[in-house]
Amino acid sequence: MLVTGKEILEHAHKxxxxxGAFNVxxxxxxxxxxxxxxxxxxxxxxxxxxxxxxxxxIEYIAALGKVAARKAKVPVxxxxxxxxDFEQIMLCIRHGFTSVMIDGSKYELKKNIELTKKVIEVxxxxxxxxxxxxxxxxxxxxDITVDEKDATFTDPDEAKLFVDGTGVDYLAIAVxxxxxxxxxxxxxxxxxxxxxxxxxxxxxxxHGSSGVPADSIKKAVSLGxxxxxxxxxLRVAFTQAIKDFNKKDPDNIDPRKVLxxxxxxxxxxxxxxMALFGSAGRA
Ligand code: G3H
Ligand code: ZN
Numbered sequence: 001m002l003v004t005g006k007e008i009l010e011h012a013h014k015x016x017x018x019x020g021a022f023n024v025x026x027x028x029x030x031x032x033x034x035x036x037x038x039x040x041x042x043x044x045x046x047x048x049x050x051x052x053x054x055x056x057x058i059e060y061i062a063a064l065g066k067v068a069a070r071k072a073k074v075p076v077x078x079x080x081x082x083x084x085d086f087e088q089i090m091l092c093i094r095h096g097f098t099s100v101m102i103d104g105s106k107y108e109l110k111k112n113i114e115l116t117k118k119v120i121e122v123x124x125x126x127x128x129x130x131x132x133x134x135x136x137x138x139x140x141x142x143d144i145t146v147d148e149k150d151a152t153f154t155d156p157d158e159a160k161l162f163v164d165g166t167g168v169d170y171l172a173i174a175v176x177x178x179x180x181x182x183x184x185x186x187x188x189x190x191x192x193x194x195x196x197x198x199x200x201x202x203x204x205x206x207h208g209s210s211g212v213p214a215d216s217i218k219k220a221v222s223l224g225x226x227x228x229x230x231x232x233x234l235r236v237a238f239t240q241a242i243k244d245f246n247k248k249d250p251d252n253i254d255p256r257k258v259l260x261x262x263x264x265x266x267x268x269x270x271x272x273x274m275a276l277f278g279s280a281g282r283a
Pocket of ligand 2 (some may be wrong): 179
């Protein structure tokens with residue numbers, strides 16, 4: 001069933017667990033996520049980045065998400081990941097997304113608040129939930145890159161001003177994770193997560209969550225993270241399975257045969273995440 005992001009995340013916030021938000025670019029990824037969610041009885045968020053929308057086209061991505069959500073036996077939200085462009089966000093709302101992210105993190109606080117408020121005014125008027133970001137998360141997510149030296153953690157005082165001033169539904173915080181493949185082990189600022197949760201009392205979002213050790217994820221969830229974004233881990237599972245298949249059966253030219261193990265590999269990763277995040281059994 002298709003629901004808003006807020007419905008899913010408010011429940012997670014109240015009951016202290018997290019829901020995976022997995023990036024989608026094509027049908028097989030959508031199917032892997034939905035099958036994993038149904039098999040683990042987990043709510044889930046399908047999210048498309050601006051790059052994903054550029055790749056597949058807004059009509060295809062929206063239609064895939066809506067068909068998947070309507071057929072699914074579990075709650076599903078369709079979310080725009082890292083929206084930086086007002087028109088793009090409006091287009092997603094028009095195409096039936098039930099949640100959007102306005103990423104104004106590259107701007108100074110005042111401009112980020114203004115931009116976020118502008119999106120919220122429209123989104124909330126039509127029942128769409130909104131995520132915003134404060135602090136700068138390092139690494140690369142599609143066409144958005146933040147250099148390691150420019151990454152900054154979320155400041156609690158600014159976050160309080162931001163949430164009170166915008167009425168945002170959930171907030172992405174910068175606490176030591178980064179987008180893409182990690183070079184070393186990421187060190188999360190757990191004290192900061194706790195301080196932010198106590199102060200803000202809304203669902204908190206962890207980006208760049210691929211490659212973060214399971215015990216760190218568990219601790220982050222226990223301290224108040226409710227939405228966990230995963231992209232890179234699915235990319236790795238997908239492409240590795242295709243490489244393995246091609247090695248085993250180099251003459252096979254049937255796309256269905258090539259893509260089925262890729263879908264299965266992603267599904268296994270997603271099911272593990274759902275158990276780890278605590279969303280399994282919560283649908
Ligand atoms: O917004 C998407 C996520 O933050 C994905 O990050 O590719 O490191 O898993 P990741
Ligand atoms: Zn992200």
